[in-house]
Amino acid sequence: MDARYVNPFIDAITHIMPQLGFQNVVRGGVKTGDQFVESKGVTILVGLTDDARGNVAYNMTEEAAMKIASIMMMGMPVTQMDEMAQSAISELTNMVTGNAATNFESLDMKVDISPPSLVVGQKFRAKLSNGKFLIIEMVVDGIVLELNVGID
Amino acid sequence: MEKKKVLIVDDSPFSQRIIKDALKGSAFEVCAAADTGTLAIEEFRKQRPDLVTMDMTLPDMDGLDCCNELKKIDPDVNIVVLSAMRDQKLIARGTMIGVKEFLQKPVKREELLSAMEKVLHQEGEGLCLVDREWLGYFDAAFRKNIKDMAGLESTISVQTDVGTKFISHGLAIIVGLTGTTQGRVIVDMATDVAERFASKMLGGDAASEDDQMNSVAEFANIIAGHGVSRINNINSQNDMDMRLTPPSILLGENLSIINPKLSSCTITAETSVGLIHMNVGFVRGR
Numbered sequence: 063m064d065a066r067y068v069n070p071f072i073d074a075i076t077h078i079m080p081q082l083g084f085q086n087v088v089r090g091g092v093k094t095g096d097q098f099v100e101s102k103g104v105t106i107l108v109g110l111t112d113d114a115r116g117n118v119a120y121n122m123t124e125e126a127a128m129k130i131a132s133i134m135m136m137g138m139p140v141t142q143m144d145e146m147a148q149s150a151i152s153e154l155t156n157m158v159t160g161n162a163a164t165n166f167e168s169l170d171m172k173v174d175i176s177p178p179s180l181v182v183g184q185k186f187r188a189k190l191s192n193g194k195f196l197i198i199e200m201v202v203d204g205i206v207l208e209l210n211v212g213i214d
Numbered sequence: 215m216e217k218k219k220v221l222i223v224d225d226s227p228f229s230q231r232i233i234k235d236a237l238k239g240s241a242f243e244v245c246a247a248a249d250t251g252t253l254a255i256e257e258f259r260k261q262r263p264d265l266v267t268m269d270m271t272l273p274d275m276d277g278l279d280c281c282n283e284l285k286k287i288d289p290d291v292n293i294v295v296l297s298a299m300r301d302q303k304l305i306a307r308g309t310m311i312g313v314k315e316f317l318q319k320p321v322k323r324e325e326l327l328s329a330m331e332k333v334l335h336q337e338g339e340g341l342c343l344v345d346r347e348w349l350g351y352f353d354a355a356f357r358k359n360i361k362d363m364a365g366l367e368s369t370i371s372v373q374t375d376v377g378t379k380f381i382s383h384g385l386a387i388i389v390g391l392t393g394t395t396q397g398r399v400i401v402d403m404a405t406d407v408a409e410r411f412a413s414k415m416l417g418g419d420a421a422s423e424d425d426q427m428n429s430v431a432e433f434a435n436i437i438a439g440h441g442v443s444r445i446n447n448i449n450s451q452n453d454m455d456m457r458l459t460p461p462s463i464l465l466g467e468n469l470s471i472i473n474p475k476l477s478s479c480t481i482t483a484e485t486s487v488g489l490i491h492m493n494v495g496f497v498r499g500r
Binding site: 098101107108109110111112115116117119145148149152174175176177178179180181182183184185186187188189190191214 | 382388389390391392393396397398400427457458459460462463464465466467468469470471472473474475476497
């Protein structure tokens with residue numbers, strides 16, 4: 063898939079995270095993945111349609127998800143992936159993907175997104191597209207957040 | 215499915231006609247129409263409608279006064295105000311009385327139906343009326359394609375209001391729905407069922423893991439596509455433009471698939487190769 067599709071997502075994370083109370087957003091490596099995303103524990107899937115068709119999987123450990131939810135709730139302690147934490151993480155991915163969809167306009171592409179599906183479980187795999195996908199690692203306040211972008 | 219009864223209060227025959235037409239083919243039916251406040255109160259006592267659409271200028275009384283009278287008869291009355299006027303003062307007064315929705319004429323069918331189901335929806339949890347109607351389209355596509363694509367007979371059971379969480383049985387295909395209404399369709403089955411189901415779809419050949427994923431993903435894509443086309447066709451005059459995102463495939467044991475904003479239903483088909491599940495959900499409060 064086209065490497066140009068990476069930037070709308072990186073820009074979205076860089077733009078959205080500080081608004082949610084995160085101080086430090088660092089871009090890690092970008093590599094390609096083949097076939098399956100191996101879940102780290104919590105994976106959120108968002109579908110893309112119109113000019114870019116595919117799926118994005120936000121992948122993180124449960125611990126990372128709870129830390130992110132905690133920061134989003136202004137430091138409130140989060141000790142389990144309860145409804146509030148699920149809602150926070152879902153909202154985060156909705157905002158980031160929505161912002162990325164807007165960023166695609168600079169590539170002259172119209173993109174619409176589906177509601178997020180948050181998947182929790184032990185050892186599972188997700189297939190996003192027919193071919194390869196891009197893995198973008200972002201580190202926000204020391205928490206690793208992996209984006210997997212599969213666009214056909 | 216029982217339709218919800220609607221009382222139309224409006225002194226304009228034209229407006230009454232527009233509202234009646236808008237409700238055709240929806241989950242609502244008009245039980246009476248009144249062109250004065252007095253008649254509205256009389257019909258309300260007689261019919262006990264589930265919902266009232268209220269005009270603001272009636273020959274014998276102010277629409278909000280009429281709302282107030284209805285409120286005395288039934289404190290839980292569901293009213294959608296439908297008027298040429300829609301200003302802050304009116305909304306403030308109406309809200310005090312307990313009116314939940316204010317629409318300005320001319321109103322689009324989709325806008326009206328959406329406001330009406332929203333008002334009813336505030337009563338309780340679960341799928342709203344329009345969603346239930348739509349669920350039927352996906353249900354029909356599900357049954358048809360189990361037969362057409364895999365040649366299998368099925369017995370269907372429906373579990374309504376599953377809520378925001380769905381537990382996968384092994385292989386889950388998620389197809390996102392985008393557009394004016396958002397949601398998603400999940401087709402799900404145990405991996406041994408997927409193996410037999412894919413084999414049926416492939417005309418009896420052995421199905422590798424790839425075959426299973428691809429066959430079931432295509433099956434899910436077609437069902438979702440049929441359901442969405444039907445919704446778009448029926449609502450073609452309202453710029454309803456729902457689209458599908460490509461299927462994403464999940465493989466794993468005991469996965470919870472969650473969307474906190476979604477309410478959903480699960481339809482299960484019992485077939486000779488095992489149980490096939492379809493979960494359909496829409497985002498609330500569109």
